[in-house]
Amino acid sequence: MMSSKTITIADVYAALERVMDPEIPVLSVVDLGMITGVDLNDSAVHIKMIPTFAACPAVSYIQHNIKTVLEKELGIAVSVEVDKQEHWHSNRMTPAAKEKLKAFGIAPPKVLAGEVSAELMMEVPCPHCGSEQTYLRSPFGSTLCRAIHFCKNCGQVFEQFKPLE
Amino acid sequence: MNNAALTDLIIKMADDELIQGHRNSEWTGLGPVMEEDIAFSSMAQDKIGHAWALYRMLHEELGGRGPATFAFVRPENELKSSHLVEMPNGEYDFSLMRHFLFDLAESVRYESLQDSSYEPFRLLSKKVKGELKYHTLHANAWIMQLSRAGEESYDRMQQALDQTIALAAGIFEPSQLYEEALIEDKVYPGETALYHRWLDRIYPVLVKASLNLPEISAIVPVYGGRHGLHTPHLQSLLREMSEVFNLDTEASW
Numbered sequence: 454m455m456s457s458k459t460i461t462i463a464d465v466y467a468a469l470e471r472v473m474d475p476e477i478p479v480l481s482v483v484d485l486g487m488i489t490g491v492d493l494n495d496s497a498v499h500i501k502m503i504p505t506f507a508a509c510p511a512v513s514y515i516q517h518n519i520k521t522v523l524e525k526e527l528g529i530a531v532s533v534e535v536d537k538q539e540h541w542h543s544n545r546m547t548p549a550a551k552e553k554l555k556a557f558g559i560a561p562p563k564v565l566a567g568e569v570s571a572e573l574m575m576e577v578p579c580p581h582c583g584s585e586q587t588y589l590r591s592p593f594g595s596t597l598c599r600a601i602h603f604c605k606n607c608g609q610v611f612e613q614f615k616p617l618e
Numbered sequence: 619m620n621n622a623a624l625t626d627l628i629i630k631m632a633d634d635e636l637i638q639g640h641r642n643s644e645w646t647g648l649g650p651v652m653e654e655d656i657a658f659s660s661m662a663q664d665k666i667g668h669a670w671a672l673y674r675m676l677h678e679e680l681g682g683r684g685p686a687t688f689a690f691v692r693p694e695n696e697l698k699s700s701h702l703v704e705m706p707n708g709e710y711d712f713s714l715m716r717h718f719l720f721d722l723a724e725s726v727r728y729e730s731l732q733d734s735s736y737e738p739f740r741l742l743s744k745k746v747k748g749e750l751k752y753h754t755l756h757a758n759a760w761i762m763q764l765s766r767a768g769e770e771s772y773d774r775m776q777q778a779l780d781q782t783i784a785l786a787a788g789i790f791e792p793s794q795l796y797e798e799a800l801i802e803d804k805v806y807p808g809e810t811a812l813y814h815r816w817l818d819r820i821y822p823v824l825v826k827a828s829l830n831l832p833e834i835s836a837i838v839p840v841y842g843g844r845h846g847l848h849t850p851h852l853q854s855l856l857r858e859m860s861e862v863f864n865l866d867t868e869a870s871w
Contacts, residue, residue: 494863498728507745508667537738540745569751571759592752600752601653618748 460527463486464490465498468526472519474509477614479557482515486545489536497529501536505617508595530590543616554614555580560602563618569616579604587611619803623796624736625680627805628696631727632672633699634789637852639665640718640859641697642656644707654710656721661717661753662675668746671770675738690863695846704843714764718757719820726751726815735804758801758823765827774793774823776793787813787839795847862871 469488470481482488482502490501500519504512516533523531543562546554551561560580563573574592576585584606591601592615599612642662643830649655676682702720707713720785728750731743777845790813793800801808824831842848 475757494827506664506667506749507671508663510663537741540741540748541747569748569755574755591657592755593657595656597660597663601656615752618744618751 455476460493460498462491462493462527464527465493465500465523468523469500469519471526472515472522475514475518475560476598477490477554477557479553480550482519484547484550484553486547487515488543489539498527498531499537500533502533503536503539503541505541510596515550522548523590542618543614546614559599559609560611560613562614565618569618574600574613575618577602579607579609580611582607619736619798619805620796623732623793623799623803624805625676625682626796627800628672628676628680628697629866630700631667632828633691633697634666634703635665635669635672637664637697637699637855638703640671640855641703641705641707641713642717644773650710651663651728657756658713658717661756664749664753668749671746674699675742679738686863688865691867694848694856696803697848697856698844698846699788699848699852700785700791700843701840701849702789704849704855705785706851708731709774711764711774711778712781714760714777715756715782716786717753717800718761718823719754719782720789721750721753721757722823723789723812725754725835726812726819728813730807732813733804736807739805761823761829762827765829775827776829779824780832783832785840786838787837788841790816791836791841793841870871 466483470483472482474480474482474485485505487502487505488500489503492499500523502516502519504515514533516535519533520531535584544565546561554561558580560577563577565573574589577587577589578585579587579602582604584604586605587602588605589600590603590610594601594612598614600615601610602613603610627746632654639662640690642658642665645655645658647655651657669689670685673685677685682688702716705712705716725747728743728747732747734740734743761775764771766772777846790809792809797808800806806812821831
């Protein structure tokens, strides 16, 4: 726990990097691009965040985790709100996050240049063997943010974090 | 801006999302293959999330009741859902065709709201529009695949379209009280404009599937839901939906 005088915005982000997504525990809320604002004053910090999907059931859980972890790490009052001015899209995910996701066995979303199309969901590289000989089994998976693919090369089903506009 | 008109439009949209979401969830555990079971369950979750966002908008921006109370304790004649979403799931052909017609209607509606003069609509529509892409991707793929899967399959998809089209056209019932105000205030382009955009959107998919869209002039839209006149199916659905809520209306989830 630090003294409040020494806390900087960088400290807040460092603490946020220890708040992991409950559904993908290798990614932090910063990796996922869920943080849209940090307001810091002498006695408190206010965090603005956005969920990946509107119906994400983990939002209040994540809000609670941010508050708990930051209060413990920084020792000041923390408030967390959902930012209505911003909406999440998959290009918010950092390149480092995409590597972590792949290492976790989930194919990362391709970078979106325009709108999501059926083509963009085809030939997604397999996170296990790297082959592009894959096809989309279903645009819906075990959580709202995942799709199911099959790799013809290694014969395995795998999940992809969906690209989102 | 006309708050009564906005409230009316938001309730219609939210109630459609809530009821369609509940119908989708009835496929959980019963889908014909695992992926479809997951797809309808995921879409149920999305729809109810969108309904929730709209009920929150009513509550926070327009002074309405709390989302859960508003969703679950209104009497049947205060709901404004369309007859299309009230219909029981029936066979998979009917459910898929309804999903296709409903989600393409949602797409044109939320796309139009990106230009709305009402800021909460603009903000929400960006989010919903992206998520809907996966619903329409799913719907279009299955409409095409099942229509090309042999004679019986084709016949059933055509029959499902014939049974559903007038109900789906009923989504676009213009409000007798508020339509002109909403168009004039540039909240949205109005139901008639959306109906024509929707027809333009469903047509190319139906052509690829070799399905015959009935003569447009012969379609008699099924109206009524928007002003509280419902099918007998809604009452039993509401009873089931609110069963847990009514056990303890003060509970926090």
